[in-house]
Structures are given as C-alpha cells and as structure tokens.
Amino acid sequence: MSLARQEFHENCEAGINAQINKELGAMYAYMAMANHFSRDDIALSNIASFFKDSAQEEKEHAEKLMEYQVKRGGRVVLTPIDKPAKTDFDSALDAFQTALALEKYVNKALLDLHAVSDTHKDYQMSDFLEGEYLKEQVDAIKQLSDYCAQLKLVGDGLGVYHFDKTFK
Secondary structure (H helix, E strand, O other), rough: OOOOOOOOHHHHHHHHHHHEEEEHHHHHHHHHHHHHHOOOOOOOOOHHHHHHHHHHEEEEEEEEHHHHHHOOOOOOOOOOOOOOOOOOOOOHHHHHHHHHHHHHHHHHHHHHHHHHHHHOOHHHHHHHHHHHHHHHHHHHHHHHHHHHHHHHHHHOOHHHHHHHHHOO
C-alpha cells in the first residue's frame, strides 16, 4: 500500500485508469486522422498538423492522469487500446464530425469520472478534473463545432483546399 494514499477510493482509482485508456484511444484516433490528411492523395497539411497536435494533446492528458494517479497513491493499470473505428474519411467534414463525436465521448467520460469523485467525496480529484480537463473539453467541443460549420459552408474541392491553407 502506498504511503501517499489518503481518502482515495478504489472506484476513483479504477475510473482514472479507464479514463487513461480513453485518452490514449483518442490519441490513436487523432493519429489516424493526421495520417489520413498527410497522404499524398489527400495532401491537406494544415488539417493533418491540427490532428497531429490533437493526438499529442490527448497523450499529454493521459500522462497527466497517470502522474495524478501515482501522486494519490494509486496504481496505473494500462490496458489494450482499441484501434480507431475509422481510419479513412470521406471528407474533411467527415473527419471533423468524427473528432467532434470523439471529444463529446471523452467529455462524457470525464463528467462521469467527476461524478464518481463526487460520490466518494474526493474533493481533490474533483478539483483536479475541473482545473485540468473540464473547461478545456468545452472549448475543444466548441472549436470543432465551429470547424464543422465552416466546412459545411465552404463545401468540398476548392473550398476545403482554401480552408486548409488558411487553417490555423
């Protein structure tokens, strides 16, 4: 038993391990998106770069959860990561809609994890989740929603090419 462990319920520990897996799964999905748009028959380099950065961010989220788990006296239990459900996309809009659904899935899991911390009166964990994840998730969902709306406006072909060239 860890000497650092204090008021850290096993359900909170298990929930963090499950969230680590979800964050790593999101990283895999974003890597698939980045590689899709990097292909020479797609060649939308700024969109590819966005998804590559998104993959890195998800990796950092998982690492931050692992650090927190260890800090609280828990044990990190890594489990197999499922391959992304989708690795080819019909359009940029399809990829961004997939990314939006992924962020909503991860956000729902974080909200459920927050509820577990509330149930066990783990105020430190609630504070950690609120400070490190919840606001960022809302911002990411809004950003992806905006990109989906913009891609609907510009259409395929030259519109997507222009979107990519002006994409931040």
